[in-house]
Amino acid sequence: MSSVIDDAPFTSFHRRLAVACSGGPLLDGYILSIVGTALIGMTPELDLSTGDVQLIGAAALIGMFVGGALFGVLTDKIGREVMYTADLIVMGACSIASFWAESTWLIVILRFVLGMAVAADYPIATSLLGEWLPLKQRGTLLGFQIVAWYAGSVLAYVVGYLLLTFGGHGSWRWQLASGAVLCAFFLIIRQSTAPESPRWLAQHGKADKAAEMIERYLHVRVDPATLVESDGQAVVHGSLRELFQPTYRKRILFCCGFFLCQVAVLFAMLTFGPQILASFGMPGGTWMDTLGTALLSMVFLIGCLPAMRLIDTLGRRPTIVWCFGLMIVPVLLIGLWPTMPTLLAFAMLLLYAFFCGGPNVLDWTYPNELFPTHIRATAVGVATSVSRVGAALGTYLLPWSLDHLGMGPTFLFAAALTAVGFLICVWGAPETKGRRLESAATVPISIPMARPEPA
Structure with a gap:
């Protein structure tokens, strides 16, 4: 199985699958960022308090925490196919319903459900993609998923700017509903790609179907008997408990830890970008702070491009360690010199x-490479869930911190959290460059050296 897929030529099928699977990350970036511009008009119309703004900003992230943990486990148990399109339908429905929302709590509930649907897509789509990709393109195209996230974020601020310019503050309803257009687009694309992973099928007693899918999409005929990975043993079902057993404990703590430290700062910057820029002196509630945040999102995206190459040349470990170290410098300087x-x-x-490009492209590359098929989606879901705890806290606490502590202490805390992420990477980041998927997911077993017998 490993050699058939890892050594397969890269074709238009892989490109289509990568684009289809990027729908979840792109919608995540769009849905979480569009609320930043929507709040400009929503706040006066619905008379939102600071607490209301905090809840709306954090609701989708809390939903992602619940959805990631729940649907990651289900994806490993029942397959990648079941929720492959249903989650997009839910996202579209919630986006449309937001247009008619008249209360803070209804918006909070809708965004919570949106978060659950987005989180469901990560373990489904990234696991499906990782299990189909050839070895040489795996790191780049898994990293491409985060590029899609930033593309969605940039698009959200551009759409928000245009709607604010031509529709005024009352356009916030159209801004929240606009995500439904993207849902429809990716729903159409996903109909022409592989719905299931042959690795998962072979491991769950469906080698004939796995061989059929490999022949259909990779144009390689294989004997179903050669695809069976369990060697006649009972099918192994993963669980949350297994992730935290000694075998995988260090790997899951590393994936969750660096992901959390990274996005806690990142999401706060993007969700409340206009407010942050206004604190630095840019006129608030205008095109300047909106386009400024769009430019910030664009640079987050641009930083991913060299990082996508570095992880396959320099390697995964040096890329993430060096990038985390460099991320500390600018936020520390702002904290020390807030004026x-x-x-x-x-x-x-x-x-x-x-x-931030280095950690970004490894957010989903590492969890998909470091865990075997039977717990791969579970690991992606758990890492996503834990990261969203940090993102929700960062998003919820940022307005309070700016109001009560000021710019300096807020950014000093951001620098400290980034430094913790750097230390986690130094401690736990492994190197998976150039390794087959099964090999990268195998944890080396330490065999103690035998003591010499006394003479």
């Missing part, structure tokens, strides 16, 4: 965004 000129502060934010 720096507006343009210099904006430049520091752009530097942070660029250096």
Whole structure:
């Protein structure tokens, strides 16, 4: 199985699958970022308090925490196919329903459900993609998923800017509903790609169907008997408990830890980008802070491009360690000098965004490479869930921190959290460059050296 897929030529099928699977990350970036511009008009119309703004900003992230943990386990148990399109339908329905929302709590509930649907897509789509990709393209195209996230974020701020310009503050309903258009687009694309992973099928006693799918999509005929990975043993079903057993404990703690430390700062910056830029002196509630946040999102995306190459040349470990170390510098400088000129502060934010490219492209590459098929989606779901705890806390606490502590202490805390992420990477980041998927997911067994017998 490993050699058939890992050594397969890269074809248009892989490209279509990568685009189809990027729908979840792109919608995540769009849905979480569009609320930043929607709040500009929503706040006065619905008379939102600071607490209301915090709840709306964090609701989708809390939903992702629940959805990631729940649907990751289900994806490993029942397959990648079951929720492959249903989650997009739920996202579209919630986006449309947001247009008619008249209360804070209804918006909070809808965004919570949106978060659950987005989180469901990560373990489904990234596991499906990782289990179909050839070895040489695996790191790049798994990293491409986070590029799609930032593309969605940039698109959200561009759409928000245009709607604010031509529709005024009352356009916030159209902004929240606009995600349904993207849902429909990716729903159509997904109809022409593989619905299930042959690795998962072979491991669950469906080698004939796995061989049929390999022949259909990779144009390689294989004997179903050669695809059976369980060697006649009972099918292994993964569980949350297995992830935290000694075999995989260090790997899951590493994936969850660096992901959490990264996105806690990142999501707060993007969700409340206009408010942060206004704190530096840019006029608030205008096109300047909206386009400024769009530029910040664009640099987050641009930083992923060299990182996608570095993880396959320099390697996964040095890329993430060096990038995390460099991310500390700009937020620390802002924390130490919070009254720096507006343009210099904006430049520091752009530097942070660029250096963040390394961890970004490894957010889903590492969890998909470090765990075997029977717990791969579970690991992706857990890492996503834990990261969203940090993102929700960062998003919820940022407005309070800016109001009560000020810019300096807020960014010093961001620098400290980034430093924790750096230490986690130094401690736990493995190297998986150039390794087959099954090999990368295999944990080396330490065999103690035998003591010499006394003479």
